[in-house]
Amino acid sequence: MNSIHDDLIRSLNSKQEAYVNLELPDPTNGEYLLSVFHLVPGGKFNVLQAAAEVAAESSTGTNFKVNTETSFSKTMNALVYQIDLERELVWIAYPWRLFDRGGNVQNILTYIVGNILGMKEVAALKLLDVWFSPSMLEQYDGPSYTVDDMRKYLDVYERPILGTIVKPKMGLTSAEYAEVCYDFWAGGGDFVKNDEPQANQDFCPYDKMVKHVKEAMDKAVRETGQKKVHSFNVSAADFDTMIQRCEMIINAGFEPGSYAFLIDGITAGWTAVQTLRRRYPNVFIHFHRAAHGAFTRPENPLGFSVLVLSKFARLAGASGIHTGTAGVGKMKGTPEEDVVAAHGIQYLSSEGHFFKQAWTKIPETDKDAIGLVNEDVAHHVILEDDSWRGMKKCCPIVSGGLNPVRLKPFIDVMGNVDFITTMGSGVHAHPGGTQLGARALVQACDAYLKGIDIQEYSRGHEELAQAIEYFAKASKDAM
Numbered sequence: 001m002n003s004i005h006d007d008l009i010r011s012l013n014s015k016q017e018a019y020v021n022l023e024l025p026d027p028t029n030g031e032y033l034l035s036v037f038h039l040v041p042g043g044k045f046n047v048l049q050a051a052a053e054v055a056a057e058s059s060t061g062t063n064f065k066v067n068t069e070t071s072f073s074k075t076m077n078a079l080v081y082q083i084d085l086e087r088e089l090v091w092i093a094y095p096w097r098l099f100d101r102g103g104n105v106q107n108i109l110t111y112i113v114g115n116i117l118g119m120k121e122v123a124a125l126k127l128l129d130v131w132f133s134p135s136m137l138e139q140y141d142g143p144s145y146t147v148d149d150m151r152k153y154l155d156v157y158e159r160p161i162l163g164t165i166v167k168p169k170m171g172l173t174s175a176e177y178a179e180v181c182y183d184f185w186a187g188g189g190d191f192v193k194n195d196e197p198q199a200n201q202d203f204c205p206y207d208k209m210v211k212h213v214k215e216a217m218d219k220a221v222r223e224t225g226q227k228k229v230h231s232f233n234v235s236a237a238d239f240d241t242m243i244q245r246c247e248m249i250i251n252a253g254f255e256p257g258s259y260a261f262l263i264d265g266i267t268a269g270w271t272a273v274q275t276l277r278r279r280y281p282n283v284f285i286h287f288h289r290a291a292h293g294a295f296t297r298p299e300n301p302l303g304f305s306v307l308v309l310s311k312f313a314r315l316a317g318a319s320g321i322h323t324g325t326a327g328v329g330k331m332k333g334t335p336e337e338d339v340v341a342a343h344g345i346q347y348l349s350s351e352g353h354f355f356k357q358a359w360t361k362i363p364e365t366d367k368d369a370i371g372l373v374n375e376d377v378a379h380h381v382i383l384e385d386d387s388w389r390g391m392k393k394c395c396p397i398v399s400g401g402l403n404p405v406r407l408k409p410f411i412d413v414m415g416n417v418d419f420i421t422t423m424g425s426g427v428h429a430h431p432g433g434t435q436l437g438a439r440a441l442v443q444a445c446d447a448y449l450k451g452i453d454i455q456e457y458s459r460g461h462e463e464l465a466q467a468i469e470y471f472a473k474a475s476k477d478a479m
C-alpha cells in the first residue's frame with residue numbers, strides 16, 4: 001500500500017474504519033456482491049472517508065457509530081476494498097447475506113442505490129458495475145421464458161425479431177389500434193408492443209383493445225401463415241388490476257406464446273417485475289425501462305449504469321429489457337454502455353465495465369457439463385433437469401428512433417442478431433403507411449442477411465426504396 005493510501009486510512013474515524021479493508025484477501029470468495037462506484041466527495045470528507053460513509057449507509061450503518069452494534073452485525077458491514085484516486089473509483093463488497101432471502105432484487109437496490117444517492121457527502125456517486133457470485137446467483141429466479149422460446153414459437157432464427165410500437169403513442173381507439181397491429185403483421189412483422197403508457201384509457205378501453213388485437217392477430221396469422229406476438233402493457237395501479245389484465249389476455253383465447261406481458265419496470269417497480277416472472281413462467285416478461293434516464297444518463301453524476309440496470313433485470317427474471325440503440329437511434333447511448341449491457345445479459349459470461357460476469361457456476365472449460373449444445377449457442381443455458389447450472393439469458397430489446405435504414409448500422413455495433421427490435425416512427429412514418437413500412441423493415445433485414453447493401457437491394461424492392469428516401473430526407477430536415 002502506498003503512502004497516500006496510508007494517509008487516507010489514518011484519516012478515517014473509528015466508525016469509518018469498520019467499513020474499509022483495502023487488504024480484503026479474496027473479494028470473489030462467494031460471500032460478497034461486488035460493486036464499483038464513481039465517487040466524488042461532496043462535503044468535508046476525502047474520497048476514502050466518503051466511500052466509507054457510503055459503505056456504512058448502504059449496509060449496516062448511519063452517520064454516527066451506534067452503541068447497538070453487535071459482533072455479528074459488524075460482520076454484515078459493507079467494505080471498501082479498493083480505490084483508484086486518479087479515476088475517482090471505489091470498489092465496495094457487500095456481504096450478500098444482508099439481502100432479503102427469496103431472491104428479492106428490489107431489496108438489493110434499496111441498499112446499494114438507496115439512501116446513498118441522497119447523501120451530502122457525495123457530489124457524484126454512480127454505480128458502474130456489479131458482480132454476482134455463483135452462490136448468490138443461484139438464489140435468484142433469472143428469466144424463465146426466453147427469446148429462444150419466442151423464436152421457437154415464431155419459427156424465426158438467425159435474425160432479429162422484427163417489431164413495432166403502435167404510434168401515435170396514444171389517442172387511437174381500440175379498433176384503430178388493432179388495425180395498425182394488423183397492418184404491421186400483414187406486412188411481415190413479427191412482434192407488436194403497446195407503447196409504455198397504454199393502459200385503460202377512456203377512448204381505448206383495455207378489454208376492447210385486447211379483443212380487437214386478438215381478431216387482428218388471427219386475421220394476420222390466417223393470411224400470412226406466420227405466427228405473431230403482441231406484448232401487452234400490464235402495468236397498473238395495484239397488484240389486483242395488474243393480474244386482472246394478465247388474466248384478461250390469457251382468457252381472450254390467445255395461443256400461448258403469442259402474447260408477452262410488458263411491465264414499466266422502473267415506474268411500476270421491481271416487485272411488479274418479479275411478480276410477473278413468478279406467476280407467469282411461461283410468458284415472455286418484457287421490461288420497459290421508461291425513466292431509466294434519470295439514473296443512467298452519463299451527464300447525471302448520480303445513479304447507475306445501463307449495464308447495472310440490465311444485469312438486475314436478468315437477475316429479477318425479465319425475459320427481455322430495453323438496452324438502447326448505442327447512439328444509432330434517438331436516445332442517448334453509446335456502444336460502451338449499450339452494447340456492453342446487451343452482451344452482459346445475453347451471454348453466459350461477458351466482460352462488463354469492470355467485472356467479468358459468469359452466469360453459471362460451472363467453469364467455462366466444462367461446457368458439456370452444462371448441456372451447451374455447441375460453441376455457436378454458448379449463451380444458451382440448457383437446463384436438462386431441475387439442478388441449477390446457470391441463469392438463462394435475458395433478451396436485449398432495441399428501440400428508440402430506429403428505422404429500416406438504421407438496422408444494419410445497429411447490427412454492426414451490436415455484433416450479433418439475437419435481439420428484438422421495435423421501431424415506431426421507423427415503420428409508421430413510411431410514406432406508404434404501416435404495412436409498407438413493415439415490408440421495408442423485412443426487406444432491410446433480408447438485405448442484411450444476404451450481405452447486399454440496402455441501396456442496391458432497394459432496386460426491385462419499392463418499399464425499401466421509399467423508406468431510404470423518406471428517412472434520409474427526414475434525418476436531414478431534422479438536422
Ligand SMILES: O=C(COP(=O)(O)O)[C@H](O)[C@H](O)COP(=O)(O)O
Pocket residue numbers: 165167195196289290322323324325330331397398399400401402422423424425426
Ligand atoms: O416508443 C419507443 C420508441 O418509439 P420510436 O421507434 O418511434 O422512437 C420506446 O418506448 C422508447 O424509445 C424506448 O427507449 P429505450 O428502448 O431506449 O428504453
Ligand SMILES: [Mg+2]
Pocket residue numbers: 165195196
Ligand atoms: Mg415507447
